[in-house]
Amino acid sequence: MSEVLVVVDHVDGAIRKPTLELLAIAKRLGEPAAVFFGGSDKAGEVSEKLKAFGADKIYVVDDAEIKGYLVAPKAEALQQLVEKAGEGGVAAVLFVSGYEGKEVAARLAIKIESGLITDAVDVEADGGAPVTTQSVFAGNYTVKAKVTKGTPIITVKPNSTSPVEEAGAGTVEEFSATISDAAKTAQIVAQQPRKASGRPELTEAAIVVSGGRGTGGNFEPIEGLADALGAAVGASRAAVDSGWMPHTFQVGQTGKTVSPQLYVANGISGAIQHRAGMQTSKTIVAVNKDDEAPIFELVDFGVVGDLHSVLPAATEKINERKN
Structure with a gap:
């Protein structure tokens, strides 16, 4: 063989x-x-x-x-x-x-x-x-x-x-x-290790929790849910272009491609550029207050609501179950 x-x-x-x-x-x-x-x-x-x-x-x-x-x-x-x-x-x-x-x-x-x-x-x-x-x-x-x-x-x-x-x-x-x-002929003359976040590497994580324009720049609910699930944090291009998150967090055609067991998209409309980076995820959940957002065409489970209310409530319940 x-x-x-x-x-x-x-x-x-x-x-x-x-x-x-x-x-x-x-x-x-x-x-x-x-x-x-x-x-x-x-x-x-x-x-x-x-x-x-x-x-x-x-x-x-x-x-x-x-x-x-x-x-x-x-x-x-x-x-x-x-x-x-x-x-x-x-x-x-x-x-x-x-x-x-x-x-x-x-x-x-x-x-x-x-x-x-x-x-x-x-x-x-x-x-x-x-x-x-x-x-x-x-x-x-x-x-x-x-x-x-x-x-x-x-x-x-x-x-x-x-x-x-x-x-x-x-x-x-x-x-x-x-x-x-x-x-x-091409030699590395300097390198700086990335600061450890305590979370899994985005492209390797089994669970990814991402935020988009709907966060309004407040990623605390995203990070809280991610920490409760032991997940990596991602971001849409809109969030990165707005300066809310570094480019290393971007999921999409011009960012990183992920394929986790669970992908949670929060405040993300679901533009084709973003979908290209996460569409092969095994299970997709979306939270968005716009019930006509394109992301809902793709998901396994969808929640129509304000992520700033939904995510803290979900995080609280998850932490209760863990304890």
Whole structure:
């Protein structure tokens, strides 16, 4: 059975949940083989976690040589891994569908002359060939696609499936990649870690509570409900353009795309730009005092009312249940 390479998304060795979701998808397609770019001192702990969620093999690529550079060195290392396996040796390469994941995936696809599919919301095997499901044209259509040339390169949105805790063989192999000077021309000269909010990452959260123009700039009810639910906070473009929330909170076509189990839209009209960023959510709830708001065409549950009254009442009831 061919290997399915899963590129590990992590922060200083702390594996993010979408990687574990990719391992569950990889099991459908072949033998899950994780690729960890990081320090050798983190390899043991990381390997145990990956093994617990089904990785049959873990390739450890020490990032000492490539740390501090942009994504080109990672693409070169992955190219060498794929070429090492030979023809038919790798069934697919899976990435988390984020900014870095999509850029590395695109570079890798060019290097190995293979097809690329981005933002898949599901991946299944069809006679051994991965078949993806995508939500396209602002979520108005669902399409099936497969790569017809080379090794399929696929980026998958977070929350597309659930992690499966099932131990794999967990064989660890250190892989030394040869990185060209050309790949090291773009270097990171400074970086600043994002301030921790105590809430989940927006694109990875199982629950997202968003606010729009209807908040009037007061996001306290949004944040209160989010904290009661253990959710991430999002915002519409109107709220961001008004300066009420930073762009990093924006959900939509020009912001972040989310696909949580539950999406709560508050004071958001439901313009196509916003819908494009959240339409694949499993369950959608809207609170809006305009009963003709377009968002109500999309939702599973709708509440016609003032969010400044509805949300505090809902938050109070949730906290009562939790206590």
